[in-house]
Amino acid sequence: MSVATATDRGLSFKMQSSSTQRFLAAHEPDLMHHWTSPGLSASDLTVFCDFDGPIIDVSERYYQTYQLGLADLQAVYEAMGEPIPIHVLSKTQFWQMKQDRVPDLEIAIRSGLQSHHVDYFLERVTEIVNQPALLHQDRLQPGVRWALSLLRSQGARLILVTLRCQEQALQILESYGLADLFTDIRGTSDRDAAYRNQAELKTRLLAQVIEDHSFSASAVDAAVMVGDTEADILAGQSAGISTIALTCGIRSANYLKRFQPDRIHQDLLSTAHYLIYQQELVRAFC
Known part of the structure; x- marks a missing residue:
């Protein structure tokens, strides 16, 4: 799998008509795997996003x-x-x-x-x-403000799931004027957790967020986990949601491929454009 190219597992919106499904299967095959339940609209998308890497350059x-x-x-x-x-x-x-x-x-x-x-x-x-x-050396990744705004403008629900201290993540997002774009901001109370990057902890944290928000099966199907490490991919896979790995953070594309994310993108902005493109296809043919 190359950068920004889907695997066979792929991401997919759930379509109501078989003709729409056939069109998308032919033109965008990675849309046709996860999101196929009747009655689910494009605006039901939930994006679980990591902090360090996708949003912050460390x-x-x-x-x-x-x-x-x-x-x-x-x-x-x-x-x-x-x-x-x-x-x-x-x-x-x-x-x-x-x-x-x-x-x-x-x-x-x-x-x-x-x-x-x-x-x-x-x-x-x-x-x-x-x-x-x-x-203070941390910086906002290029294009992040635009990416988050694009996703929110399309009705996507944004939930931050990070191993960074929750209070610290919230303060940084507030300093950039981005906190209000998120429905929820979840982190840890351990200041060293992000540096250790334990997949088991990320998996438990994501599962807890899904439970706390009482996600239905269809809502889980319409969700995606976006992150830059194996911890994010494994957490998303454990929760049964699609995964997008980013190469702008602390892992290379070659390393991330080992964990078989559904897609690999360069950054959050390219991911936002990809997800919005899928929404436009759904709206055009539903």
Whole structure:
């Protein structure tokens, strides 16, 4: 599956007429799998969206955390008379390794650390990654404001589901004037959960949101999970909803393909255009 190309599982709107189904099957086959229940309109779409990656670019914060972790380690060992010949990766090198899910241990070793240095380095990274001075490095992804507004204008319900601290996510969205676009904003109370990115936690969180909103079977069928990591894909698959993986975050297309999302897109704006295109097809032929 290439970027922005559906797998056989595909996303699909649920059509009322067999002629519409035949047309869409011929012209947009990935519309014909999930959303096929009678009586469900395009405006019933719910988009569950992750925060870090799809909405917020965390690459600079993660890279600066990596640099500071190395600098702190180097300072500690120099004070003990044991200088470490550190090789700091470029941001491009570092982020490519993060996107390819290279273990932090390997990133540390490629940066010149020995095995006995790694524990301190990783502990230090975990300690500082969520400090306010570094959190200020986060930026809104290009096109996000337009993407969210487009989806809302078409009647889609937007629900944020993130492993970031809920209060923190809400504050950031409010600072950008985006919070009111979401029906619900759900996160965790663990400041380190987003960095650990545990699929099991994301799966439980999404399931809880679906339960709390009393989603019917048809509403679940008309939902999609949008995210940039395997945790998002696995959570959506566990809940029985369609999944769209984005490559603008912390995972590469090649890595995401392993988890068989229904589609892979570059960013949230291209995803919004794709979903709206499907809505227009439904309205034109229903």
